[in-house]
Amino acid sequence: MASNQTSAILVARYLKANHYNKTLAAFLLETNLDDKDAVTKPGDWTLEKLLEEKIQFDTSLNFERRDQDNNQGWTKPAPSIPREPEISVTSNVLCIKGSHPLATTVAISTANNTCNFIQTRQPYAAQDERSFKIDSPILSTVFFAGNYVASTGMSGKVVIHNVNSGQLVGERRDHGKWAVHIASWQDPTDSSRFLIATAGWDQKVNLYALQCDASQTLSNLDPPAHSIELPSNPESLAFVTNPDTNNLYLIISRRDSTFLYYYRIDSATEPSNTQQPPKPHITMTPAGRQNLAPHSNAWVAFTPSALALHPTDSTLLAIATSHLPHLKVIIVRLLFPEDTTLRSGIAPQTAAAVARADLALQDREDAAITLQVSTQAPQTPYSTPQVVWRPDGSGIWVNGDDGVVRGVEARSGKVVALLRAHEVGSKVRTLWAGYVESGDGERREVVISGGFDRKVFVWEVDMKEQE
Incomplete structure (x- = not known):
């Protein structure tokens, strides 16, 4: 038969x-x-x-959105060759971060409370044996002011170290539980002024104001300039400036909420009666929100778990979501509160007018979503979705619980690259992508992955494809 x-x-x-x-x-x-x-x-x-x-199948495609015109296609050559750094990794890798915009060093934090630094050229050896430890596993790191790195950990503590000397600049514990994400911003009008925001699972976001001296040296870490309490745990943060008004916002995603929450950051100089320079007074004011599922009738459809701003377009945001069983990615155009306020002037008085205004806002939020696709990267309720942009903005990289790093084209949403080197079935916990200094005066594109198989891989471009 x-x-x-x-x-x-x-x-x-x-x-x-x-x-x-x-x-x-x-x-x-x-x-x-x-x-x-x-x-x-x-x-x-x-x-x-x-x-x-x-x-x-055709019906399910209607729930995906693909941008065929506005973004460039996946550029080649792309990173595809794995290299293991010459460092000893003895525990799970939790966070990888490179300095910005051209990485000269890369920080790798592991579950044994340690953060190591590696060089950005082969053989990716440890950088002068520099490393530091804190009292708990480090969950998130960020470089700022060139020589400094700020980190947050499971104890709720934020610490700042000097990368060159390894010296501890300051530490504070202002979160009662895990501090899961940290983000930084540099004042474009004053290169010595910085803001750092931390998100903790105590339903709190803290904002720190940092001021370097004339030699770009930071001496301490002051208490938070402003803190906000949230109804649920924050998941990810992003500083963004409205290109039309130059207003600064902190965008926050929260667990079990499909919204992006905008908080406007304002500062005013407080008068000082001493010889010390006046300190700025920082405030964070709720300014608006943007729904990533405007026409959904579900109570909670997903959580925006990770946010990544486009490397050249500050109004375009890539979002890794908590969809099950596979990770979904959304690329959305930011609708700043000044632009989304449809109810200016006299508020609608009738129920019909209110409904029309709500529908108009939902249509604008829906039109702002340029891409919404499934990456087929498996994940569970205990996963930590991650998304990072390629430095030219042609695509994004996402992690998965199967040991595979996937490259997604930003224009079509197609999975065009599969990077396999981690153990099959292991969790890829963290990703970083960008340009690194190669030592010969040129830059190279890489993506660096770390996972629960206790391995780190630097994915390089195949030199044969470049020729």
Whole structure:
């Protein structure tokens, strides 16, 4: 008896089920099939079932959105060759971060409370044996002011170290639970002024104001300039400036909420009666929100777990979500509060007017989503979705719980690259992508991955493809 999944058998089943007896007899004779092959048993495939599956597949595609025009395609060559740094990794890798914009050093934090620094050229050796430890595993790091790195850990503490000397600049514990993410911002009008925001699972976001001296030296870490309490745990942070008004915002994503929350950051100089320079007074004011699922009727559809700003377009945001069983990515155009306020002037007085205003806002939020696709990267409720942009903005990299790093084209949403070097079935916990200094005056594009297999890989561009 032939295989029960061939197209000929499906046709034979269709003919017998619809009593086309003469046609069935001729068809069986020409295809050399047996009469039993045309009998449909419970669970067998039929042409009707295939059509139903095709209709369901086409319907599912309607929930994906692909941008075919606005973004460039996946540029080649792209990182594909794995190299292991010459460092000893003895525990799970939790966070990898490179200095910005051209990385001269890379920080790698592991579950044994240690942060190591590696060089950005082969063999990626430890950088002068520099490393530091804190009282808990480091979950997030960020470089700022050239020579400094700020880190947050499971104890809720934030610490700042000098990368060159390894000296501890300051530390504070202003979160009661895990501090899961940290972000930094440099004042474009004053290169010595910085802001650092931390998100903790105590439902709190802290904002620190840092001021370097004339020699770009930071001497201490002051208490938070402003703190906000949230109804649920924050997941990710991003500083962004409205290009039209130059207003600074902190965008926060929260667990079990499909919204992006905008907080406007304002500063005013407080007068000082001492000889010390006046300190700025920082405030964070709720300014608006943007729904990533404006037409969804589900109470909570997903959580925006990781945010990544486009490397050249500060109004474009890539988001890794908590969708199960596979990670979904959303690329959205930011709608700043000044632009999304549709109810200016006199508020609508009737229920119909309110409904029309809400629908208009939902339509704008829906139109702002330029890409929404599934990456087929498996994840569970305990996963930590990650997304990073390629430095030219042509695509993004996402992690997965199967040991594979996937490259997604920003224009079409297609998975165009699969990087396999981590152990099969292991969790890829962290990613970083960007340009690194190669030592010969040129820059190279890399993506660096770390996972729960206690391995780190620097993915390089194949030199043969560059020629």
